[in-house]
Amino acid sequence: MSSSLEKNMLILRSSDGEEFIVPEVVAVMSKAIKNMVEDECASNTIPVPNVDANILAMVIEFCKKHDESEAEAASDLKTFDSEFVNRGQEALYDLITAANFRDVKELLDALCQNVAEMIKGKSVHHIRIQFLGYQLFEILTSNFIWNIWCDRDFD
């Protein structure tokens, strides 16, 4: 199979076994993959553990857009980024993990910026429950003193 592959193309295999053919320039936007390619410890097929096909497809879409649009206006790319990262929390979590683990800087930056926008106006209570997944029980017990201290209004 690898013989039929065009030059400068790589195959990425997701954790659930699906394979994606992508240009090398796109794949190496992940520093982790770039290192593997440079060290020549990768065959044409590169396994991407911990990232399923659904998420991997999204990451590839993002990298392709960024590769193509280097000449494009920065504002267009910004619009694309903000639309791309506008997803539910589940997908966001998976994307962040993938971007962080595979070291895709542009994607991680866009995702972190998006999460920052999401949470900047939220209350402390909301952050604890929704963002950090605290249980009500924990807040009421172990952090009791902390909470009294925190109930002061900073605005």
Next chain:
Amino acid sequence: MLSTRDRNLPEDVVNEILSRLPVKSLLRFKCVCRNWYTLIKNPDFISKHFNQENNNGRLLVHHYISDIQRYAIALFPDETLAGIPPLHENLDHLQIPDCMGDVVGPIDGIFLVYTWYSDGDRMALWNPAMREFRRLHVLEPIFPPNFHDKVNVVGFGLDPLTRDYKIIWIRNFAEAIGDESGSGDEIDYPYYVVAVYTLGKDSWRHFDLLTMPTRRSIHNSLCATCINGAYYWLCTVVNDAKRYGILSFDMRLEEFREIEVPEHKWGSSTEHKWGSLSLYNGSIGLFFSQTCPTLECIIDIWVMEEEGCWIKLVTVKPFLEVKRPFGFWKEKELFFETRTNELVLFNHETHEIRNLEMYGSGCFLGLWAVCYKESLVSLFGQNDEDGRRCYQFSDAVHDFFRKPEPSV
């Protein structure tokens, strides 16, 4: 939810996300959990947050509102310089009283506020985003009572090695001789007297500036001209306003140096000419401005690439009514105050002019504009109890500007 017991976002990702939040949110989120509290007070995080690319420089303007006959400070919401919120929506931590004297800064989002009353000079540091205002005790050098200070120049910057903030205060003293009414002559003390304040130690050091004769006058810059641990002032030889030089102060060594300025040819028919110092894109920018008898203004702009090495950036002839340049906005634009006290932005490439609809009152220093980035740097060090000082902000400002009781 993004993070639970089983699936935690890695620490460096949380760090990255939090570094992109405004100071206001972070002050609130300090109490989400102990980890966040520790992180938000960490000096490395504070520095990362300040230098984060989305922490854009915003325009902060001190201007006069004629409807209500008072000065106010306005902070533009973003780089487009549109949509200035009306005053009542402004946060009160930006508003400090009218007669605020001098403001130097910002350095890491901190301003030095300096004023004087009949009972002496007062200084304070002010971080608007943190709602912190810290009055400093001012220690005067010891002079006999018939001496008074004449020239006041202040600088404020960061010692990059110790990460400590320092204030440099240069003054010239004179001794009054003759009768008590003060109508007699006066004799200048032969040296400039320098006072250096170190925030971390909360201490003053006084010494004479032996290298610079008082025949040279030192000028305050248009913003805090402090780069890589050195503060720069423009100076002139008294009675020869055409001869300029630069005095610099090394924050770490606490030493002065003198730097040459580029040779400059003034126009022959020039009516009024003056130099001023500002920042351009992280370097020292020098304006040589001159007005012709026709009131046309020509400004030559030089940039100091490294100490003593100047390149000429551009010569601009904006339009007729420039009163004085203020500084740069991004790379291509300059601020001016016009003769009718309006704040305008001038693009020196496209020659586009934009009136920002902010006004001065004609009073000297009534209108000023600087590029401001908010920061998490605390004026009270690591160990101070935050709660106490949050409530004290308005009290501290009020006390600082309170007029002294008339002596009986």
